[in-house]
Amino acid sequence: VIITLCGFFCNDEVLNHAIEFTGEGVAALPIEARLTIANMTTEWGALAGVFPCDAATRRWFAERIAAIEARGEEHPRLDAALLEALATCEESVAPDPDAVYAKELVLDLDRIVPHVAGPDSVKVITPLSDFERHEVRIDKAYLVSCVNSRVGDLAEAARVVRGKRVAPHVSFYVAAASSEVEAESRRRGDWEALLAAGAIPLPPGCGPCIGLGTGLLEKGEVGISATNRNFKGRMGSKEAKAYLASPAVVAASAIAGRITGPSPLPPEGPPGRLIEKTPPPAAPREVEILPGFPEVVTGELLFCPRDNLNTDGIYPGKYTYIDDFTPAQQAAVAMENYDPHFQ
Structure with a gap:
């Protein structure tokens, strides 16, 4: 599902947006699938991916809590109080009735x-x-x-x-x-x-x-x-x-030994569509500047001629867990995957 979403809607439709997943197909997605989809919304270009709280959510938490208790352990958050709070999560964890959306992406799960x-x-x-x-x-x-x-x-x-x-x-x-x-x-x-x-x-x-x-x-x-x-x-x-x-x-x-699937493939067809929304004009508001925050920020600007440069292009993930990596060493590998000659 998420690979299809990333590739079908690949023209920055979700860039810097928070995505709310909804629709009748959500109920058919197990929590493991929802976790994967939400995780990869960042690779898609979004800021966050949010699924509704429903019966599947409560069942998953109940099973996790039961497993923890069966081991004789305690968890600071996963407990009976959480289950009680989740009893009405459809109402408490839900968009406002007057929520406004910038756009709507429709994905037909039957056509994937x-x-x-x-x-x-x-x-x-x-x-x-x-x-x-x-x-x-x-x-x-x-x-x-x-x-x-x-x-x-x-x-x-x-x-x-x-x-x-x-x-x-x-x-x-x-x-x-x-x-x-x-x-x-x-x-x-x-x-x-x-x-x-x-x-x-x-x-x-x-x-x-x-x-x-x-x-x-x-x-x-x-x-x-x-x-x-x-x-x-x-x-x-x-x-x-x-x-x-x-x-x-x-x-x-x-x-x-080659890229293939485990079973015969179904016929292919367009799996989705984009519906642009026109949100109402927002009322002007003031923004409070935190004390001590500078009014003017100065520094060097580095132009990188590429849209949506991924994090590994900026700083390769393989260096993430080198605990004693010095700032000078970090600087030496910056942009390594994007441009080997950057330094």
């Missing part, structure tokens, strides 16, 4: 077909059917990160690979979103199914998706990943190609 994003951008998408025709060979596949490696994601991939083997020339890396997720996946038998197919396990937490640890893309390699970002150089070499897809497509591609 699998897409693949990339390389090097979330906003460039191609129907999976095109990859089927061109047989794009891959070297590495990734089912990792906190975005798309939850219990349901691992189960979906396990269904695809059971009784099969990863292609000989492909390295298929798997890492659960957390140690708790990995334990539950093991309990269900999904983790073992992935390893039996030839997947290479990595520890939970940040890894290849941010350019750290084992399994990074080398020069000239092609990878497909269920993570949220595929910016140039983020998962390894700047001269590699990284594509994004769903866990099922990533698993099927690892088995086939």
Whole structure:
């Protein structure tokens, strides 16, 4: 869903907006799917993505609280008081009756077909059917990160690979979103199914998706990943190609050795439309300036001739967790993925 949204509405329709998801299709989306979609609204260009509080939300919190209590633990926020507060969340966590929206994006879930994003951008998408025709060979596949490696994601991939083997020339890396997720996946038998197919396990937490640890893309390699970002150089070499897809497509591609899906593809059609709104003129208002805030800000201005430069173009993610990285070292790698000659 989010890959389709990013690619279909790719002309800054959501840039610097907060997105509110609504409609009858929302009820069919499990919380894991909502988490992924909301997480990737930033890659889409938005400031935030918000889903309504509903029965699925309450059920998810109830299950989380029950799991915590079953372990004999306490949580500072997830408790019975929260469940009580959520009993009326449809009314308390809702837009105002007179809320005004800048635009409306309509996505028909019945018309969505699998897409693949990339390389090097979330906003460039191609129907999976095109990859089927061109047989794009891959070297590495990734089912990792906190975005798309939850219990349901691992189960979906396990269904695809059971009784099969990863292609000989492909390295298929798997890492659960957390140690708790990995334990539950093991309990269900999904983790073992992935390893039996030839997947290479990595520890939970940040890894290849941010350019750290084992399994990074080398020069000239092609990878497909269920993570949220595929910016140039983020998962390894700047001269590699990284594509994004769903866990099922990533698993099927690892088995086939090329980008493909786990099942026959439905007919393709336009999945959505844009409805521009004309908000009423806002009443003038005064803005209070905080004490001590300068009236004039001066400094050097650096012109970067590119729209919506991603964060990895400004500062590569692979340096994020180097705790002793000095300011001088940080400055030396600024803009590294965008322009190697910047320094």
